[in-house]
Amino acid sequence: MLSPVDFIQDLLNPDLRFLPKALVIAVMSSVVCGVIGCYVVLRGMAFIGDAVAHAVFPGLAVAFVIQGNLVLGGAVAGVLTAILVAVFSQNRRIKEDSIIGVFFVAAFALGIVIISMSPGYSGSLQQFLFGSITGIPDEDLYTVAITGVVLLLVLFLFHKEFVAVTLDREMARATGIPVFVLDLLLYVMVAIAIVISIQTIGNILVLALLITPAAAARLLTDRLAVMMLLAPIIGGLSALVGMYVSWSFDLPVGGMIVLVATVVFLLAWFFAPRHGLLARRLRSRTSEERTPMPSTLASGEHVPETPVILPSPPRASEQEKTT
Template identity: 75%
Template sequence: MSITDFLTDLFNPDLAFLPKALAIAVMSSVVCGVVGCYVVLRGMAFIGDAVAHAVFPGLAIAFVLQGSLVLGGAVAGVATALLIAIFAQNRRLKEDSLIGVFLVATFALGIVIISQAPGYAGSLQQFLFGSITGIPDRDLYLVGGTGLVILGLVFALHKEFVAVCLDREMARSLGLPVFWLDIVLYVLVTLAVVISLQTIGNILVLALLITPAAAARLLTDRLGVMMLLSPAIGGTSALVGLYLSWSYDTPVGGTIVLVATAVFLLAWLFAPRHGLLTRRWRRPATAESAGGHRDDLAGAGEASPAVP
């Protein structure tokens, strides 16, 4: 399918779900790209995975009650994030152990709940792998409003988040409320995950949170630039992924993730400073330059007149 045909379908009234899916995919990818920078800096990808599973009971309850999936997932995810933060205060158990406990428990609870609904198999597949059809207008507005709230909190607490991500003990010694900042960050990760579930699905949503930020981390050493590149990569991946999915009839969530992964692999290979092939190309050039410099010095020494 050509790009012109895709644009025609976007404005086709009979395909009203397509522009809504594109809007949600791009908005959620941009938000995940911004929040994912903190996740990558702090090395908390496991927390993102746990949150992605934690929202599942809320989705199941909302589906059974025919309520808003976004709202149901947000409530469940925030509740689990708060539990993780509270239980993590007990130094006897490490944070990753607690995350593992809640990850499995919440996902199992969601499966038990949704299994009580008729025709749950098809709904389960939609939750796990995403779907671009049947997105109500209220979810579109809810995703947009939630995304603005997330970005507003990120910009307001940016310095504090960076301090906690880089050195928790230093942040604590500076008087920052590390515990409450942890909770706010968990909640923001939860909300970013929830608004992405419509198109990406429960299983693949972690990639949208991590992959663009990881690619941006390879491309720059400056956090400000990274936080611009990451949402740009995420949003572009959503746009290209939806176009390819619509053109070749492939699952939209998986296609978006594969596009983002392709960008990550290109960055891993060709990033200006940290790319694998870039570093290998730079080494021979550096060695040759150093060797030529030594030859010039030696030649200059030989050509210089003898000291009387």
């Protein structure tokens, strides 16, 4: 296995300029997805992440066919799909997951049709689906950095409103908070966060970057502020370790990043100090030991746990006292 020192030397090697660019983009994408993923996990919106990840595919396909910017093409398609989902979801006769299912399958099918029209699309299709660390242009590095900062700034400005909608939509609507606008804004931010992550981790695996670090952080804390701090840390470290392992053993970088994040989630599932499986079983066992077992008589009848209060003897009347 490649030592950490050798990995650092490769990062500084001018002949491997694509490697530090890929690492920076992977870490930045993981941080942004980790923060936004907290809202996605708390609101149970994992399906919208999957939908947007597939919906950006026709934009990527169009950008590839016309030799345009892949990030811009994917962003346009993802944002358009997010807007359509937000608008159509206002009709409560059809639930949100059904609307999402309709649009993301249609968008993915459209992407396949578009990219099939281009000669030699097979290799490019694999790059879209599974990511690539060798073909990231310099301008994408600045695009991801600027976009990530803008997304985090928007989340900071509307944090209280997002939390209010997450906790109780009807109460937020009753207090005058524009729930539809916030839903639309969150969908668009999810779409953009996914787009800036696709080139490194791929279209299929990008959902894990959005959900897994936030889910692991959810197991480690009950406080939203701490969760939003832990999730990007877990995502960034997963990107760093995943990149290191993939470079050491010549493995797909996107797959390794997801696997490292999944390992962190499993560790949190078992060993989280309060919500982990071991902690829950320990509390259950402790409560059982503290619960007194009911005493039994020889005949098998239960002895009452509460003390029995015998009736007081009747007081003697005044006439009896005089006699």
